[in-house]
Amino acid sequence: MNLALLIIAFVMLGSAAIAMGLRNLIHSALLLIASWAAIAAFFLWAGAEFLAFAQVLVYVGAVSMVVLFAVLLTRQSRLDLNLAPVPFGRALGALIAGSAVAGILFGAILGTPLPAAAAPPPGLTVRQLGLQLMGTHAAALLVVGVILTVALLGAIVLASNEAAPKTPEAR
Amino acid sequence: MNPLQLCLMVSTGLFCIGLAGALARSNTILVLLGIELMLNAANLNFIAFWRYGPPSTPATGVLFALFAIAVAAAEAAVGLALIIAVYRHQKNIRLQDANTLKG
Numbered sequence: 001m002n003l004a005l006l007i008i009a010f011v012m013l014g015s016a017a018i019a020m021g022l023r024n025l026i027h028s029a030l031l032l033i034a035s036w037a038a039i040a041a042f043f044l045w046a047g048a049e050f051l052a053f054a055q056v057l058v059y060v061g062a063v064s065m066v067v068l069f070a071v072l073l074t075r076q077s078r079l080d081l082n083l084a085p086v087p088f089g090r091a092l093g094a095l096i097a098g099s100a101v102a103g104i105l106f107g108a109i110l111g112t113p114l115p116a117a118a119a120p121p122p123g124l125t126v127r128q129l130g131l132q133l134m135g136t137h138a139a140a141l142l143v144v145g146v147i148l149t150v151a152l153l154g155a156i157v158l159a160s161n162e163a164a165p166k167t168p169e170a171r
Numbered sequence: 172m173n174p175l176q177l178c179l180m181v182s183t184g185l186f187c188i189g190l191a192g193a194l195a196r197s198n199t200i201l202v203l204l205g206i207e208l209m210l211n212a213a214n215l216n217f218i219a220f221w222r223y224g225p226p227s228t229p230a231t232g233v234l235f236a237l238f239a240i241a242v243a244a245a246e247a248a249v250g251l252a253l254i255i256a257v258y259r260h261q262k263n264i265r266l267q268d269a270n271t272l273k274g
Contacts, residue, residue, distance in 0.1 A: 002177065009181040016185060016208055020192030025200065032204055035185075039211050042181075046222045048233050051214075051240075058240055063207070063247045070200055070251040074258040083198055091195045098191030105183040114175050115225055122221065122229045132230045144241045151245035155252035161259065 004045055012038035023082045025071045033064045050126050178219035186212035199257070199264040203250045210243045 012035050019031035036059040043052035133141050189208030196202055214236045221232020258264050 002174065005174070005177060005181070009177075009184070012181070013184045013188060016188045016192075020188055020196070020201070020205065020208075025198065028201060028204070032208075035208070036211070039185075039215065042215060043218055046178075046218045048218050048221070048236070051218065051233050051236055054237060054240055055214075058244050059207075059211075063244060066248060066251050067200065067204065070254055073255055074200070074264050076263070086195050086197070090197075094191045094195035097194055098187040101190060102183055102187040105186075106180065109176055109179045109183065114173065114179075115223065124229045124233060129230055129233060132234060137234060140238060144238055148241060148245050151249050155248040158249070159252040159255045 005042075008038050008041050008045060011035075012042065023085060025075075025083065026068070029064065029067050029071055032067075033060055036060050036064070047122070048124070050124075050129055173223075175219055175223035178223065179216065182212040182215035182219065185209075185215065197266050199254050199266055199269070200251070202266065203247065203254070206250075207243065207247060210239065210246075214239055 015031040015034040015038065019028040019035065022028045022031070036055065040052045040055040040060065043049075043055055186209050189205040189212065191205075192208070193202045193205030196205070217232045217236040217239065221227075221236075224232075254264055257269050261268055263269070
C-alpha cells in the first residue's frame, strides 16, 4: 500500500523538480505531463477514480496541449528552444524560500496529532457523485460552467489579433 | 508514519517545488506551470483529508477537488492567452522585460 504511494511520489516529485530546473521548455512541459499523470495515479490510489479521470482529461489532455502550443507560439528562434540560465543568486533565493516553506510545513505536519490510519475508504460511486452534483451542488456546478465559459471567451479575446484585419501592414 | 502524514508530505514537496520554480524562473510559461503545480498540491491535500481525515459526507473532498480543477483549467487558459498577448507586444516573454503595462 505504502510502496505504491512512494513510487507515485517519486515519479511526481522527481519529474516536477527536473522540469523546473531544465533549460529546454519542451522537455519541461513533457516532464510536467508525467508529473500530472502521477497525480492522477495518486487519485486512483486514494480511491477517487472519477477525479483521476478528470485529472487525465483536463491536465494530461487539455492543459498540456495548451501549454505546448503556447511554448511553440512564443519561442524566440526557430531552432533554439533553450532559455538563458537562471542567475545563481536568484536560484539560490528560490531554493532557500522553497526549503524554508517545506521545513515549516513538515514541522507542522509532524507536530500535529492527526487521526490515525485504518479508516475505511469512503466508498464513493460515480452515481452518488452525479446525484450530489445535480442535487445539492447544482448551483455551484452552474457557476463553474459560467466561469469556464467566461474565462475561455476572455482567453479568445485576449489572444486574438483584432488589429490585424484593419491594418495588415502595421505588423 | 501514518498514511495521512505521508500524503501531506508528498503534497508539501510538490507545493515547494512549484513555489521554487515560480520564484526562480524568468520565463512566464514556467512561472504559470509552477503555479499549476501548487494548485495540484492543494488538490492532493483535499483528497488526502477526504480519504484519511475525520469522517464527513462521502463526496465532500472529491467535489471540492473537482471544482478546484475546473477553476485551475480556466486560470491556465486565461494565463496562457495573456502570455500570448504579452508576446505579441514585446516579442519576448521574460518577466523582467514585461514589467510595464503600457504597450
